[in-house]
Amino acid sequence: MGLIEVKDVSYSYQGKYQTIEAVKNVTCSFDEGAFYAIVGHSGSGKTTLLSLLAGLDLPTSGEIYVDGSAMSALNRDRYRLKTASVVYQSFNLFPLLTALENVTYPMQLQGRSKAEAEAVAKQLIAEVGLGEKIWRRRPLMMSGGEQQRVAIARARAAGGKIMLADEPTGNLDAKNGNMITNQLKLLAHERGYAVIVVTHNEELAKQADAVYMMQDGQLTTLAKEGQHESDA
Amino acid sequence: MFNLMRNIRRQGFKSLLVCFIGILLTLFLSLYLGNIAASRKELNHLPEVLPVASHITNISGSKSVGLLIDGGLIEKIKATNMVNNLRYTVQLSANFAPETPEEELGYKYIAIMGVNDISAFSLLSAEDIEWADGVAEDFLSGRQAGVIVQENFLENNDLNIGDRVWLSLYSIDYGEKLNEIYYKKIDDIALEIVGSYALNVTQFGEFILPDMICPVGWVEETLQEYDKKFYADSASFVVSDPLKLNDFKAAMRSFGFQPVNAQADSYSLSGFGLLVNDETFVRSAGSLQKNLTMMTVFLPLILLLIVLVGYIASYLVMQSRRSEVAVMRSLGVSQSRCILSLSAENALLVLLGCLVGLAAAVSFTGIGLSGALVITAVFFVSYMLGVVAALLKLSRMPVMEVLTKSE
Ligand SMILES: Nc1ncnc2c1ncn2[C@@H]1O[C@H](COP(=O)(O)OP(=O)(O)O)[C@@H](O)[C@H]1O
Ligand SMILES: [Mg+2]
Numbered sequence: 001m002g003l004i005e006v007k008d009v010s011y012s013y014q015g016k017y018q019t020i021e022a023v024k025n026v027t028c029s030f031d032e033g034a035f036y037a038i039v040g041h042s043g044s045g046k047t048t049l050l051s052l053l054a055g056l057d058l059p060t061s062g063e064i065y066v067d068g069s070a071m072s073a074l075n076r077d078r079y080r081l082k083t084a085s086v087v088y089q090s091f092n093l094f095p096l097l098t099a100l101e102n103v104t105y106p107m108q109l110q111g112r113s114k115a116e117a118e119a120v121a122k123q124l125i126a127e128v129g130l131g132e133k134i135w136r137r138r139p140l141m142m143s144g145g146e147q148q149r150v151a152i153a154r155a156r157a158a159g160g161k162i163m164l165a166d167e168p169t170g171n172l173d174a175k176n177g178n179m180i181t182n183q184l185k186l187l188a189h190e191r192g193y194a195v196i197v198v199t200h201n202e203e204l205a206k207q208a209d210a211v212y213m214m215q216d217g218q219l220t221t222l223a224k225e226g227q228h229e230s231d232a
Numbered sequence: 233m234f235n236l237m238r239n240i241r242r243q244g245f246k247s248l249l250v251c252f253i254g255i256l257l258t259l260f261l262s263l264y265l266g267n268i269a270a271s272r273k274e275l276n277h278l279p280e281v282l283p284v285a286s287h288i289t290n291i292s293g294s295k296s297v298g299l300l301i302d303g304g305l306i307e308k309i310k311a312t313n314m315v316n317n318l319r320y321t322v323q324l325s326a327n328f329a330p331e332t333p334e335e336e337l338g339y340k341y342i343a344i345m346g347v348n349d350i351s352a353f354s355l356l357s358a359e360d361i362e363w364a365d366g367v368a369e370d371f372l373s374g375r376q377a378g379v380i381v382q383e384n385f386l387e388n389n390d391l392n393i394g395d396r397v398w399l400s401l402y403s404i405d406y407g408e409k410l411n412e413i414y415y416k417k418i419d420d421i422a423l424e425i426v427g428s429y430a431l432n433v434t435q436f437g438e439f440i441l442p443d444m445i446c447p448v449g450w451v452e453e454t455l456q457e458y459d460k461k462f463y464a465d466s467a468s469f470v471v472s473d474p475l476k477l478n479d480f481k482a483a484m485r486s487f488g489f490q491p492v493n494a495q496a497d498s499y500s501l502s503g504f505g506l507l508v509n510d511e512t513f514v515r516s517a518g519s520l521q522k523n524l525t526m527m528t529v530f531l532p533l534i535l536l537l538i539v540l541v542g543y544i545a546s547y548l549v550m551q552s553r554r555s556e557v558a559v560m561r562s563l564g565v566s567q568s569r570c571i572l573s574l575s576a577e578n579a580l581l582v583l584l585g586c587l588v589g590l591a592a593a594v595s596f597t598g599i600g601l602s603g604a605l606v607i608t609a610v611f612f613v614s615y616m617l618g619v620v621a622a623l624l625k626l627s628r629m630p631v632m633e634v635l636t637k638s639e
Contacts, residue, residue, distance in 0.1 A: 051632035056562070081564025088635050092559050096242040106563050158564070166636055 001068075002029030003194050004053065004162065009062035010217075011048055022048040024217035025062070032161060035188035036196045037205040039222070040214030046198040047166055049214065053196060054086050054164050055079045066162075081109060085155035089167035091147040093139040099125065099150045100135040106158040117157075124153040128183060145176030152183060163187055165197040169204060181207055240577055246549045247581055253545050254585020254615070255592070257538055261611050262593030264534055268527045269603065275520045279474045282513045286315070287468035289505035293492030296466055297321070297439060300406055301503030303452065303462030308487050314480045315469035319352035321345055322451050323465045326444075329400035329420035342385075342399070343440045345465075346448035348373050352466070353445065355431055363427040364393045371426060375449040380427035385443045395425050403460055406501055418458050467503070474513050481508070535614045542618025546578055550626050557627055558634040571623040578619045579612075586611055 011023040022045040030036055038046050051057045052064060055076035064071040066083065080086075085106075093102045100121055107117035125134060128149035139147050148168060155163055165184065169177035181204045188195040188209070197204060205211050211222040240247045289296045306320055324344040347353050349372060350361070358369060361380060371378065381391065391397065399422075402415035423446070431441060448464075455462045471480050489506040550557070553574075560570050590604050599607070 047632060047636050054562070054632070056631045077561075077564050077566040079564070080562065086562055086635075090635070092555065092562070092635050094556060094559060096239070096556075109563065109565060154563075 002031045003067060004030040004196075005065040006030075006053075007063050007065065009049075009052060009059040009064060011045075011052060011057065012060050013048075022217055023052065023059070026217075026219045027062075028212060028219055028221075030194045030196055032194050033188055033192045034194060034209045035185050035207065036194075036210050036212065037208035038196065038198045038212045038214055038219075039200065039205055044214040045217040046214045049219070050086070050164050050166050050196070050198055053162075054084055056086075081106070081158060083158075083160035084162035084164060085158050085160060087148070087151050087155050087163070087165040087168045089170040091139065091144070091151050091171070093147055093150060093154070095139050098136050098138055099130070099142070099146075102139075102150055103153045103157050106154060110158070121153070121157060124156050125150065127156075128153045129179070143176075144172050145179060148172060148176070148180050149183070152180070152187075156187070161193050163193045163195045165195070165199075167199060167201075168197060169199065169201045174203075177201060178203060236573065236576055236580070240581060243549075243577075246552075247577075250545060250549060250578060250581040251585040251588075253541065254582035254611075255589040256585075257541060257615065258586045258589025258607065258611050259593055261534070261538065262590065262597065262599060262607050264527070264531075265607055265610070266593070266597040266599055266603070268524065268531070270597075271520055271524045271527070275475070275517060275524065278513065278517055278520065279471075282474075282516060284471040284474040284477065284508060284510045284513045285468065286471055286506060286508040286510075288466070288489070288503045289492055289507050290498070290500045290502060291490060291492065291505045292494055292496040292498040292500065293505050293507055294494075294498040295501065296468075296507070298323075298501065299465060299503035300501050301464040301467055303464060305487055305489075305503075306464055306467060309467075309469070309484075312480075312483050314472055314476075314483060316472045317349075317351075318467070318469040319347070319349050320448060320464040320467035321347050321352050322448050322462070323404050323440075323442075324418075324451060325402045325404060325415055326399040329398045342444065343442045344379065344401075344444045344446060345442035346446050346451040348448045352448075352468075353442075355433060355436060355441070356429060356445070360431070361427055361429045362393070364425075367426040372445070372447050373449065374447050375453050376426075376447060377421070377450055377454075378424040378426040379444040379446045380429050381425050381444050382442070383428050383430045386425075386428055391425060393425050393428055396422050397425060398422050401454075403455065405463075416460070418454065418460065421454070464503070471508070471510075474510065475517065477508075477510055477514070481506075535610070538611060538614040539618040539621075542578075542582075542615035543622045544618075546574075546619040547622040547626065550574065550622065554626060554629065555634055558629060558631045561627070561629075561631045562635060567627045570627045571620060574623050574627075575616060575619050579616060582615055582619075583608075583612065 006026055006028045009023060009026045010021065013020040013022055026049060038049065040046050052059055055071055055074065058072055066074070066079065094105065097105065100118060103121035103124055104114070104117040107120060108114065122135070130146060130149055134142065134146060134150070142150065163184065168184065169180050172180060181201070184195050184197060185207050187193040197208070199205060213220045213222045287296050288299065288301055290299060309315060310318060322345070324346065326342040326344055345353060350356055350358055350369060386392065398420060400420045401418040403418055405414040405416055406412065429445065433441070452462050471477060484506050488504060490504055492505040492507050557570055561567070586608055590607065593599055594604065
């Protein structure tokens with residue numbers, strides 16, 4: 001059984017005049033230590049699925065199990081605080097906080113002391129390949145690549161093992177994109193994260209252990225190059 | 233909470249704006265509530281500033297002395313507790329007993345006035361009286377058998393303070409049609425002269441100036457002793473609670489008093505008219521009351537306005553922090569904690585503004601500590617109600633949508 005089990009999940013946006021079924025009967029599973037890519041056309045429901053995995057919304061029907069517990073029964077704020085983090089295309093750092101403050105934030109939320117949080121944050125910032133110079137900088141003074149790396153450090157600060165990302169390389173050039181791809185892959189393979197990335201980036205998809213294709217709300221498994229569909 | 237001060241500092245201009253709103257609203261509320269308090273105070277003090285005096289007249293209002301006022305009515309008025317400073321007088325006549333025959337009374341007439349206070353007789357004041365040793369002003373409000381005598385009368389009759397005079401006393405009656413004067417003998421009675429007084433006038437219209445003044449209480453007691461009815465000659469008083477003027481008037485009506493009517497018989501001596509000098513009071517109290525009612529009626533609207541300003545101000549100021557709140561939610565901060573920390577920022581700023589506003593208000597108006605506390609509490613609760621409502625609305629957002637919308 002995977003760390004995350006998605007069982008027959010559907011989600012509809014209830015509009016005023018129409019109901020949009022963005023996710024339709026999706027069943028899949030995600031393991032620790034693996035790097036997943038979800039690809040698909042714009043509007044196919046990828047972001048919606050990610051928000052369900054992040055516990056930002058509950059499925060209209062079906063259930064997501066995390067470590068055996070039903071998402072609908074979890075305290076989902078706590079789930080995001082302790083277990084799952086999301087990295088976004090537009091980085092979404094706190095604009096008024098420095099890099100260091102951004103990374104310490106989740107730890108201070110958890111009640112850790114400032115000194116301890118800063119020590120861990122510095123370590124995490126170093127691990128995404130940024131130097132001390134970045135510590136006191138606010139997002140406006142950083143490049144996109146730097147911001148996204150700080151965002152990954154912040155996502156790790158909470159200490160959970162689920163890393164979700166929505167187009168994390170979408171605002172970056174190829175060089176920075178590749179750097180982010182490699183870091184996410186390392187997180188899966190060396191630190192045991194379940195890394196689930198929604199992407200248009202073919203390079204990133206190539207690196208993934210498994211690729212899902214989202215099409216009109218439905219999820220299918222894509223065969224990896226050199227593999228057969230039956231392997232999945 | 234660890235971000236509180238930092239956030240406030242970094243919001244810079246917006247923090248100042250919220251603070252400034254706090255100042256303005258507090259100032260406004262202070263002036264408003266201060267106005268209500270001042271009006272209420274003024275209304276409560278109005279009876280002292282504008283006492284409502286009243287006196288008994290005949291039915292046409294043409295006479296207020298020389299009346300026949302039933303003693304029972306005086307007792308009833310006393311018993312209502314609705315009047316203060318009840319002053320009343322009585323007239324008696326006398327001659328020196330026993331040598332003077334009854335038929336000569338008409339011209340050897342001694343006029344005696346009974347009063348219950350110096351002020352009951354408008355021509356007399358405390359300085360005009362010289363008292364015997366050991367006797368003081370409160371003699372007149374008592375029941376002692378004694379008189380004070382007009383200086384000239386003392387001189388003309390070779391009398392001195394401390395002497396006893398032996399008088400044949402007559403009560404005055406006015407006959408059935410109240411247009412003839414009768415004297416009815418009470419008895420020959422000895423009275424001690426306990427003082428003298430000087431009158432600055434020798435003539436006062438048709439009013440007969442008294443040769444002697446005695447306590448009206450003694451007259452009442454004596455008449456009762458001799459089984460004769462007591463009629464007061466004049467009576468006046470002050471309405472003790474003019475804010476309940478209507479109750480007072482109703483009570484007086486129930487005793488048989490009527491508002492004066494200039495068309496009525498102006499020769500009548502019967503004391504059934506009631507003149508209440510309440511015009512100024514009623515006019516002032518009326519306008520105060522009207523203002524007070526207006527301001528009280530509008531108070532909930534004012535509070536609603538503060539709630540609304542709190543709502544709109546924080547909604548607008550927080551609008552630019554929508555994505556910040558979304559990030560907080562994404563990082564696992566619960567909605568209630570978001571609201572709490574953001575309202576704490578607002579609360580701190582607006583309290584700061586409130587204090588500055590209060591300081592200004594205190595120097596403009598004379599609000600005390602309790603007033604300031606009330607204003608702070610009322611303002612703070614109202615404003616924060618608006619803030620929390622705005623934050624509730626703001627924090628209930630589709631987090632993913634906010635964070636994935638590319639700016
Ligand atoms: N907040 C929303 N309200 C209504 N419809 C939405 C909302 N968000 C997304 N949708 C619709 O749901 C479908 C899936 O959207 P989304 O999950 O964002 O797709 P993707 O991320 O693959 O582009 C689309 O048709 C989109 O228009
Ligand atoms: Mg999307």
